[in-house]
Amino acid sequence: MRWGDMRPSDNVEDRSGAPSGGGFPLGGGGMRLGGGAIILIVIVSLVFGVNPLQFLGMMEGGGPVQAPVPQQAQPSPRTPASQPDPSKDFVRRTVGDTEDVWTALFRQMGSRYEPPTLVMFTGATRSGCGQASAATGPFYCPADRKVYLDTDFFNMLARRFGAPGDFAAAYVIAHEIGHHVQNQLGTMEKFEATAQRADARQRNALSVRLELQADCYAGVWGYYAAKRNLLDPGDVEEGLRAAAAVGDDAIQKAQRGYVVPDAFTHGSAEQRARWFRQGLTTGDPRSCNTFAAERP
Numbered sequence: 001m002r003w004g005d006m007r008p009s010d011n012v013e014d015r016s017g018a019p020s021g022g023g024f025p026l027g028g029g030g031m032r033l034g035g036g037a038i039i040l041i042v043i044v045s046l047v048f049g050v051n052p053l054q055f056l057g058m059m060e061g062g063g064p065v066q067a068p069v070p071q072q073a074q075p076s077p078r079t080p081a082s083q084p085d086p087s088k089d090f091v092r093r094t095v096g097d098t099e100d101v102w103t104a105l106f107r108q109m110g111s112r113y114e115p116p117t118l119v120m121f122t123g124a125t126r127s128g129c130g131q132a133s134a135a136t137g138p139f140y141c142p143a144d145r146k147v148y149l150d151t152d153f154f155n156m157l158a159r160r161f162g163a164p165g166d167f168a169a170a171y172v173i174a175h176e177i178g179h180h181v182q183n184q185l186g187t188m189e190k191f192e193a194t195a196q197r198a199d200a201r202q203r204n205a206l207s208v209r210l211e212l213q214a215d216c217y218a219g220v221w222g223y224y225a226a227k228r229n230l231l232d233p234g235d236v237e238e239g240l241r242a243a244a245a246v247g248d249d250a251i252q253k254a255q256r257g258y259v260v261p262d263a264f265t266h267g268s269a270e271q272r273a274r275w276f277r278q279g280l281t282t283g284d285p286r287s288c289n290t291f292a293a294e295r296p
């Protein structure tokens with residue numbers, strides 16, 4: 001992904017320990033990854049997506065899948081203050097690009113996009129949805145309209161598995177921004193109202209539709225990134241592999257060895273890749289109506 005050509009966002013709040021919050025090496029750092037390692041990274045980074053059962057607490061994280069316990073944090077290598085942290089720059093520019101795309105799309109819809117703030121933090125921080133920590137993973141808090149991203153989380157992944165692909169990381173961010181779009185469009189409010197009256201199985205099914213829509217919205221952003229030649233060859237495939245790797249069935253199989261469809265909260269590998277592709281190929285948020293689809 002040619003993220004260096006993207007506009008950096010002004011809506012990124014850096015709560016990580018300055019000047020060196022550490023960084024996660026992005027592509028071209030000399031390390032190569034096999035497909036298995038990429039899948040592992042993405043599973044670990046996305047396994048903590050929206051948890052509908054905790055949605056009343058408006059917190060992403062946890063869910064039927066247990067989060068892997070992060071290893072004892074190792075001291076991150078110091079980055080000289082004079083060197084900009086490439087991982088933070090990557091986050092700023094990816095967020096900035098989602099702002100440009102959604103601002104244009106909202107304008108087409110006769111409305112105004114109000115970009116969320118993305119909070120980068122190290123260790124733990126307070127959010128409008130409770131305490132955020134590395135174990136929570138990336139999440140969107142509708143109450144304070146902020147996306148929370150733990151930079152140490154990426155560091156840990158980078159130390160353990162090598163450099164994650166940049167488009168897979170951008171997909172994580174674009175998916176969380178997709179939840180903000182749902183919030184601004186009122187979809188999230190409707191979801192909560194319906195989910196409150198539903199039983200656990202219905203709530204899971206609704207949550208899957210909400211998550212698949214966020215995947216589709218991430219794809220819509222990808223469509224416009226591709227249109228402006230900001231993607232590298234292979235990025236789309238990398239994103240689709242990432243979306244499939246975080247399917248509930250893929251994660252459940254890896255963790256339990258079997259699949260429990262009723263416990264799905266994010267959608268299967270096939271569903272997630274399909275809805276991400278839907279956004280990537282149409283570039284049209286209206287094509288992301290997972291709630292209207294008979295079988296999403």
Ligand SMILES: [Zn+2]
Pocket residue numbers: 049050175176179211214
């Ligand atoms: Zn999500």
